Amino acid sequence: MPVSLADLGEVGVIRRAVRFCPSVSPLLVRGVGDDAAIIRPSGQRHLLLTTDLLVEHIDFNLNGWTLDRVGEKALAVNVSDVAAMGGRPTLFTVGLAIPARARPAQVDALYRGLGRAARRYGVALAGGDLSASPSGWSIEITLLGEVKPGQALTRSGAEVGDRLCVTGTLGDSGAGLDLLRANTSRRTGLGAATRSLPSRAARFLVERHQVPTPRVAQGRALASRGLATAAIDLSDGLASDLRRLCEASGVGAEVDLRALPFSSELLTYARAVKRDPATYALTSGEDFELLVTVAPANLARARSLNVDGVPLTDIGSILPRRAGLRIIDRRGRRSRLTASGFEHFR
Amino acid sequence: MPVSLADLGEVGVIRRAVRFCPSVSPLLVRGVGDDAAIIRPSGQRHLLLTTDLLVEHIDFNLNGWTLDRVGEKALAVNVSDVAAMGGRPTLFTVGLAIPARARPAQVDALYRGLGRAARRYGVALAGGDLSASPSGWSIEITLLGEVKPGQALTRSGAEVGDRLCVTGTLGDSGAGLDLLRANTSRRTGLGAATRSLPSRAARFLVERHQVPTPRVAQGRALASRGLATAAIDLSDGLASDLRRLCEASGVGAEVDLRALPFSSELLTYARAVKRDPATYALTSGEDFELLVTVAPANLARARSLNVDGVPLTDIGSILPRRAGLRIIDRRGRRSRLTASGFEHFR
Numbered sequence: 001m002p003v004s005l006a007d008l009g010e011v012g013v014i015r016r017a018v019r020f021c022p023s024v025s026p027l028l029v030r031g032v033g034d035d036a037a038i039i040r041p042s043g044q045r046h047l048l049l050t051t052d053l054l055v056e057h058i059d060f061n062l063n064g065w066t067l068d069r070v071g072e073k074a075l076a077v078n079v080s081d082v083a084a085m086g087g088r089p090t091l092f093t094v095g096l097a098i099p100a101r102a103r104p105a106q107v108d109a110l111y112r113g114l115g116r117a118a119r120r121y122g123v124a125l126a127g128g129d130l131s132a133s134p135s136g137w138s139i140e141i142t143l144l145g146e147v148k149p150g151q152a153l154t155r156s157g158a159e160v161g162d163r164l165c166v167t168g169t170l171g172d173s174g175a176g177l178d179l180l181r182a183n184t185s186r187r188t189g190l191g192a193a194t195r196s197l198p199s200r201a202a203r204f205l206v207e208r209h210q211v212p213t214p215r216v217a218q219g220r221a222l223a224s225r226g227l228a229t230a231a232i233d234l235s236d237g238l239a240s241d242l243r244r245l246c247e248a249s250g251v252g253a254e255v256d257l258r259a260l261p262f263s264s265e266l267l268t269y270a271r272a273v274k275r276d277p278a279t280y281a282l283t284s285g286e287d288f289e290l291l292v293t294v295a296p297a298n299l300a301r302a303r304s305l306n307v308d309g310v311p312l313t314d315i316g317s318i319l320p321r322r323a324g325l326r327i328i329d330r331r332g333r334r335s336r337l338t339a340s341g342f343e344h345f346r
Numbered sequence: 347m348p349v350s351l352a353d354l355g356e357v358g359v360i361r362r363a364v365r366f367c368p369s370v371s372p373l374l375v376r377g378v379g380d381d382a383a384i385i386r387p388s389g390q391r392h393l394l395l396t397t398d399l400l401v402e403h404i405d406f407n408l409n410g411w412t413l414d415r416v417g418e419k420a421l422a423v424n425v426s427d428v429a430a431m432g433g434r435p436t437l438f439t440v441g442l443a444i445p446a447r448a449r450p451a452q453v454d455a456l457y458r459g460l461g462r463a464a465r466r467y468g469v470a471l472a473g474g475d476l477s478a479s480p481s482g483w484s485i486e487i488t489l490l491g492e493v494k495p496g497q498a499l500t501r502s503g504a505e506v507g508d509r510l511c512v513t514g515t516l517g518d519s520g521a522g523l524d525l526l527r528a529n530t531s532r533r534t535g536l537g538a539a540t541r542s543l544p545s546r547a548a549r550f551l552v553e554r555h556q557v558p559t560p561r562v563a564q565g566r567a568l569a570s571r572g573l574a575t576a577a578i579d580l581s582d583g584l585a586s587d588l589r590r591l592c593e594a595s596g597v598g599a600e601v602d603l604r605a606l607p608f609s610s611e612l613l614t615y616a617r618a619v620k621r622d623p624a625t626y627a628l629t630s631g632e633d634f635e636l637l638v639t640v641a642p643a644n645l646a647r648a649r650s651l652n653v654d655g656v657p658l659t660d661i662g663s664i665l666p667r668r669a670g671l672r673i674i675d676r677r678g679r680r681s682r683l684t685a686s687g688f689e690h691f692r
Contacts, residue, residue: 035431039394048382049472052441055443055480056480095441130399131404132401134401134481233381
């Protein structure tokens, strides 16, 4: 193994990357290794295009993380955006800023994680760019996907009277992040409480944070059957993402907190740290579940899809815009939704 | 004007960005503001996909730069990759890491530069992502383009006997970078010599470094008429990029340094600092001219295109692989090409 990136050079780094990442696709006329990739789009499909950036010390921290998980997550969060459009992910590019002190084995680990996620979601590496970094790692992925014309789920199609539904369980990722922080710092004050948590539950929550599961099959099933009117993926917390969907659709909404789906692991953890699991769902980001709106006539059919055994839970309703955003709390009291989710510049 | 990014928030930053950048295109079914953009590909076209990353303190430095030039260049270097494929650029995304201390006016400046380049090259913003940065700025652009099937210029089509040609003039960008450094540090020792340079010449060279001119029209003219067998854009210096083209094509090459096209400004500068202009051409990156190979029978026609008055200069020939890479120096002596260009991890 070469001892430094200088030994390898840029070409060497790229050559190793391609060993770890699938880079062949029927869509690729020409992939990694030219000035640009050449893509033969599938006939009669619209393309989806999304990009997401993960920055060290902001979006992740190498205390408690391994670079292969960073790679895996960087691709997964992009796949989640394509899932929220009801599409199929196809090809991706990677822009990577590598700290000068990094070792080749670290770069390999990152691409190994990317490759694992790429195989899982059936996508291929189409190109990329490398730079040295004067500080930490940063990884930017751009992902292409495809969808049949007219089938894409947007944020703007919700209608008054629609039911508001989510896939999977909420809040796990935020609790996982708390656990990571408790393990690497004393500041959270959660150390003692979390040490009493069963290690299986702690592992589950940390994994939900580090290796999210984008709901591609669920999004495609809803889109291809025309069962959802709008969709968004939960990247910044239910409060923020619901607000975005409602603004784009020009509607209000009411969420019944008693209906939110929680994992048994989150309930155990929330009890241990004496926090309300609904707070994690509303304000912690990165659950990467889908928030979708469904016409009441389609609700039973949408819920019965049960794709891969992942439930679709009815958590509220779409209201006229003037109603704003409301919650029904555990005691059945209605109030205005004031919480907000993750925000980069706060 | 808001005093801080925290006042604006992510949504506010994006809203301002869209004011500066064109974001409408006949190809966009849906652009900025959803989980992914929805694109209606032009019928019967192949897509081109490329990505480039600019990192502060590595690829640029805010001594001597303004953020609107950084934005302009970030898009231009991607457009150059599409030009090297003989394609037409169409849509782009921006991933931006913003230092926490940055002011909204700085973010505006960056998007203003992006917008200026976007209008110049006829491309539209299709989406993006923002993150805070713990250190400097970093900007990653992914660009889509299109080309007729079978017309794309790749690096791998050069054939023995082809002529080797370049657009425009070489070495200007490297001299411009030297001038920038001489103005911001004493280390280069070029201060005294460059102060004697006419300010018009200095401005020209610095502009060639900061605001490169991708050769889109030239690449498209060659590709659509089938006049080039291979192409690459000169991003890392002629020595490195010629090596890449020859490796991809499985050939060798000979460059006649006496034939290299230089601007009068570079010649003036090189005399002042007592350097060989050919060294700038071979080892300094970022000229963003096109290096193309042309069958001898097509040379006169390719040169007579003279698109926008930009010359195409014959600088050498493609040889069998076993010949390796050679130069003919100013005295007509042949030797092996040993120089190499920019490399991130050296």
